[in-house]
């Protein structure tokens with residue numbers, strides 16, 4: 001497969017981010033039904049269909065270079081988006097290994113990794129990086145291992161230590177958050193970190209999810225999809241910069257909604273880490289504008305129905321209150337009432 | 348999700364360590380390296396005997412950075428369902444076995460300021476790998492290792508060579524026992540204690556630590572109960588619509604698997620909780636042998652851990 005990178009698109013200021021027709025068709029719509037209910041919906045992270053975002057453990061798509069550049073911009077301004085507590089060093093190496101091995105195995109024309117004992121050589125062609133280092137010796141890398149490698153992969157990465165029958169978020173790279181902050185959450189337990197989701201606690205879904213994750217096995221990663229909406233294709237919707245993007249929510253008009261309102265889908269993956277016995281949580285963000293989405297007739301119908309009937313508590317929690325009706329009105333003409341086919345994929 | 352993910356290994360070395368314990372080295376049959384792991388991890392070894400399949404958990408005792416083979420220590424159990432006897436009597440160099448990926452239910456705490464490890468007999472095995480991790484770090488640690496007599500102290504030389512004065516070995520035969528009260532009575536803040544060995548030793552260490560005011564999060568223990576033998580009984584699996592006879596020397600989980608029903612498991616030792624199964628009906632008593640269910644749950648009779656527990660009854664119906 002060959003990826004044509006849109007290296008110069010932007011996720012800020014002039015927002016030149018767009019999806020190619022191919023990227024639209026592989027968009028991971030999270031709605032398998034015309035109705036949305038909160039659930040933990042965890043499934044094994046096994047290879048999906050060819051060309052889909054789950055074909056490989058870590059997806060590299062046309063936005064790769066631009067997303068890595070956006071991460072650098074965020075880190076320059078706010079270095080605390082990367083943090084790692086000292087006892088997480090073995091987990092950092094675990095994550096570096098996971099990412100390098102997956103990307104070099106699945107995209108050999110883009111990335112390569114050679115190992116001679118502990119001497120590793122890593123080549124990242126899209127970003128023009130070549131590094132030789134000693135696995136396990138942080139002094140041989142230009143940055144801490146997690147910092148180094150997560151600047152070369154899409155998505156946010158949070159690393160959890162497992163102890164006392166709980167999981168603690170104690171390292172991470174978070175530059176594309178849907179309104180949450182690593183700096184605020186670092187050191188928190190699994191439940192504290194997931195605290196504010198309405199309807200979720202009542203269902204004790206997190207108690208069950210935690211139990212499940214404590215027994216997560218090596219080589220058996222899992223995934224789930226989560227979603228929200230964002231105005232403009234802005235990756236960094238962090239609480240730190242709320243003053244920059246919060247006001248966008250009030251700016252949506254019937255004229256601007258098609259290009260400004262984006263569905264924001266997170267492909268979340270969880271892996272047990274071998275040396276540290278920790279767990280890494282990756283949160284990969286996919287964006288699609290309403291105009292792009294409506295180019296798939298099934299999706300226009302389905303998303304119209306989902307948003308129209310969404311539980312008010314979720315509308316509020318996801319921050320859609322100011323513009324949900326505008327989106328629903330824009331999608332309405334695409335919904336002729338015809339039934340949608342099963343599953344989330346395009347027809 | 349029971350055992351789809353096994354790795355085929357070949358026995359590359361067998362070495363008697365004590366009159367009862369043998370060490371086995373397992374190398375990947377496909378060549379190359381085995382998955383990395385953390386000290387304290389165990390694997391399940393799948394042994395396909397002539398008449399039945401055994402699946403036993405064994406702690407990995409090899410250094411976590413040496414991945415061309417895993418090493419396990421197997422103690423010969425005379426009264427058992429046969430897994431350890433199979434390993435001792437039928438497995439040779441070159442034999443092929445299947446193993447699961449490592450699972451760690453006995454993790455070193457990464458925030459500990461000091462680690463005290465207490466081992467009894469074959470309970471030494473998880474510590475062998477953990478101490479390699481500790482040796483590479485800067486946090487102080489010590490091992491107190493109790494065995495019946497000098498001929499039973501497996502790994503003695505290797506331990507002393509790698510860890511020197513951090514090791515203290517106690518011989519029952521010389522009336523030399525671990526002074527648990529003395530050891531746990533006066534430790535710096537942030538010390539964690541880990542114990543692996545016979546049930547009596549674990550009770551003693553955990554009990555003493557609690558009395559001495561240790562926080563529960565600083566006390567760690569691992570005891571894989573080998574599934575005890577018991578009376579035969581019958582079980583009906585409601586979802587699968589299958590009746591299964593559990594013979595005296597087979598565990599409930601093994602009997603369920605032998606009947607072709609896939610049941611969840613992780614540790615097969617009554618520790619992890621993965622195999623927890625709802626009891627729909629029982630006309631006798633459940634014999635709980637696990638360390639997972641609370642005593643209220645055990646009394647309620649509504650759940651059972653099939654990897655180690657049994658029933659004395661004529662009819663047991665499970666939600667499987």
Ligand code: FES
Nearest residue numbers: 615618620622654
């Ligand atoms: S499999 Fe772990 S408790 Fe039964």
